[in-house]
Amino acid sequence: MKRSSLFVQAALVVLACACGDGGDAGGQGGQGGQASGGSSTGTTGAGAGPSTGTTGAGAGPSASTTGAGGGLGPHVPEPSTPTRGGTMTFTNIGAPGWWPRRIDREPGDPACDYKDGDDTWGGHCCMTEHHATSDKLAPFDEEMTLIMKAIRVKQLAVYQPGSDPAAWQMISSWDAKDGVGSNLLVTEGQATSADFTGDLTKKDCVTYFTQDKPFACGDGKDYYCPDDPGIMHLGWAGSKLIVFLASMTFDDAGVEKCDGGGQGHPGPWVAFVASELIRDGGRKWNGLCNCYSKTGTVGDGCGEINVFEVVMDNNEYSNREFMSTGVRSYQEGHIGGSVCGSGCDRDEFAEDVEVVDACAQKAYDEGPVIEAGGASDGCPTWRRPIGDRYFMILLDEAQRTIQVAVIHPERIPSAAAEMLPDLPGGLSRGSIDAMLSMRLPE
Template sequence: MTKLSRLFAHTGLALLACACGSARSEGAGGEGGAGTSGTTTSTTTGVGGGAGGGLGEHPVEPSTPTRGGTMTFTNVGAPGWWPRRIDRAPGDPACDYKDGTDTWGGHCCMKEQHTTSTTLAPFDEEMTLVMKAIRLKQLAVYQPGASAASWSMVSSWDAQSGHGSNLVVTEGQMTSADFTGDLTKKDCVNYFMQEASFPCGDGSDYYCPDDPGINHLGWSGSKLIVFLGSMMFEDAEVQKCDGGGQGHPGPWVAFVASELIRDGGRKWNGLCNCYSKTGSVGDGCGEINVFEVVLDNNPYSNREFMSTGVRAYQAGHVGGNVCGEGCDRDAFADDVEVVDACAQSAYASGPEIEVGGDADGCPVWRRPVGDRYFMILLDEQRREIQVAVIHPERIPAAATEMLPSLPGGLSRETVDALLSMRLPE
C-alpha cells in the first residue's frame, strides 16, 4: 500500500463525509423531504431524445484536446453479505444484524443479505446514478439485450430536446417536464433512475420509504453509463440547495446501490443503511465514487483534481486516491488526463487496480477543462469496471461505434474494446 493510500485509509469516510456534508446542508429537498424541483420523464425517441433510436452527435465547446484516460478495476465480485434494511417490527427475528434505532430515532431493522454471486457482486444489484455540480448535455445507459452479442440503449436524455427516455431525474418530490441539464446553480444532489416505480412489498426484502421521488428502479446486471458534460463553472455562483448563500461547489458523480438511497434519508441515514458492516470503510452494499472533486477544506482537498473509488464488502475501499494540497495542475502537460498522485507523474498507459490486489500507483484525474465524454462500464462477463474520460476531439478507435453518435445499440465487440482501453495509449 502506498503512503498516500495509507493516508487516505486513515481518513475512513473522507469522501463520503464530503458528499454527506454538502447534502445535509441541502434541506428537505436534497434529503428526500417534501422538495424542490425534480423529475424528468418522457418517452421521446429519435435524435436528441430516444433510447431506441439513439441520441446523435451533440455540439461541444472547443477546448485543448487531451489524450484521455482510463482507470480499470479488475477481479470485481465475490460471495459475501451486507446489512440490508427491512421493514419489520421491533423484536422480529428477521432483524438479525440490527434491531435498534436509525439516525432520527425511528426503528431500524436490518438483516444480513447474502449472495453467492461472483460476477460483479454486489454491483450486479440495482444501482442508482447520483450527480451534482455538473453541466450535462447528453446521457445514455446501455445494457445487454436478449442476446449477449449486443447491448441496447435502455435510458437516455439529451439537452437539445430537454427530455429523456425511460429516465427519471429527481432532486425532491415534485415533478417537472423541464430539465436543462445544468446542475451547477445549486449544490443539490440529483438522482437518476429508470421510469418504472420500485415495487414496494411487505418489507420482507427491502425497506420502502415514503418517498415517491426516489422509489424508482435502478439498473441491475451489466451496465454502461456514458455522458457528455462539463465540470467547469464559477464556484461563487453555486448556491445552497435550499437557498441562503454559498453552496458546496464540488462536482460529484456516483453510482450506488439503489437500496442505499432507499434507507429513509436518501443515503444520509448513517445509523441505518447498507453502506458498511464495520462503520468505517464502505464494506457493504456497494458505492462507486466515479468522479469526485474533494473540497473539504483539509489537506486532502484540491479543486483541480478528481478521485475515483470503489467500495463494497469484497475488499472495503479500493482506489479513491486524492491528490491533495500538494498537487499542482500546471505541473502536468495540457493534454494529460490521468496522473499518479504518489509519483507526481502522468501515466503513459491507463492504470489498473485489482480489487483485493495490487494497483498501478495512485491514479487521480485532472479536473477537465471543457466538455468530455465520461464513462463507467460494469461488466459481469469480464468482472471489470472501466472508468474513462474522453475528449470529443480525440475519440479512440475502441469507442468510435459509440462516440460521438451514441447509437441505439452497441456490439459486444465494442464493449470488449471499451474494457480493453488503457488510455492514454
C-alpha cells in the same frame, strides 16, 4: 513514502465520510465546505460561463433523434484543448459475501439479525444480513442509481445487454436539445420529472437519476419502503454502461446552497450507488441504518462507486483541480480512491494529460489498472477537465471489470468509435470488449 501514506489516509477519510449526517444534502458524502480560490478550471476556462435553459450553455446544435432505442446522435461540444484521454480499469470485481439490508419488521422480530435498534433520527431500525453468492460483479450486479452534483450535462445514455448478450441496447437517455428523458427520471428534493435542464452548477443539490419504472416494494416486510416517492423507481441491474457528455467548468462563487441560503459547496460529484442505499429513509444519509457498511468505518457494504469526485473540504486532502475515483463494497472495503491533495499542482503536468499518478507526481503513459485483492498501478487520480468531456463508467459481468474513462470529443479512440460521438441505439459486444480493453492514454 510520506506522500504515499498521505494518499492512503486521504482515501480512508473520504470513504469514512460517505454516509454523512442526515442534515447535509449538499456535500459529497455529507461533507460541506466553502469554495476555494480561482484557478484554471474557474471562469478563465473554455466555455466557463453558467448554462441557462434546457439546452445547456454553449452546447451548440444537437442531432438528437428519439433517444433511448433510437439513439441520440452527435452533439457539438464546447471547444477546449484536446487531451489524450484516460482510463482507470478495476479488475477481478465481484465476490460472494453479505451486507446489512434494512427491512420493515417490528422491534424484537428475529429477522432483525444484524441490528434491532434505532436509525439516525430515533425511529426503529431493523436490519438483516443479506447474502450474495455470485462473483460476477457482485454486489454491483444489483440495482444501482446514478447521482450527480455540480456538473453541466449535455447528453446522457445508459446501455445494457438485451435478450441477446451480444447486443447492448440504449435503454435510458437524455439530450439537452430536447430536455426530456427517455426512460429516465431526475429527482431533486421532492421534485421528480423527465424534464431536466442539464445544469447542476447553480446549487449544490444532490440529484438522482433512475429509470422511469416504479420500484415495487410489496408489503414491505422483506424490503424497507420509505415514504419517499421521488426515489421509488428502478435503477439499473446487471451489466451496464453509463456515458455522458458534460463539463465541470464553472465559477465556484456562482454555486448556492441547495436551500438558496448563501455560498454552496462547489465540488463536482458523480456517484453510482446501490439503489437500496438511497432507499434507507434518508437518501443515503441515514448513517445508523443503511447498507453502506458492515463495520461503520469503510464502505464494506452494498456497493458505492465515487466515479468522479472533486474533494473540496478545506483540508490537506483537498484540491479543486483533481478528481478521485474509488470503488467500495464488502469485497475489499475500498479500491482506488486516491486523491491529489494540497501539494499537487495541475500546471506541473502537460496540457494534454488526463490521468496522473498522485504518489509519483507524474502522468501515466498507459491507463492504470487496479485489481481487487491485488496490485494497483500507483495512486491514479484525474486532472479536473476544462471544457466538455465524455465521461464513462462500464460495469461488465462477463469480464468482472469496471472501466472508468474520460475522453475528449476531439480525440475519440478507435475502441470507442462505435459509441462516440453518435451515441447510437445499440452497441455490439465487440465494442464493449474493445472499450474494456482501453488503457488510455495509449
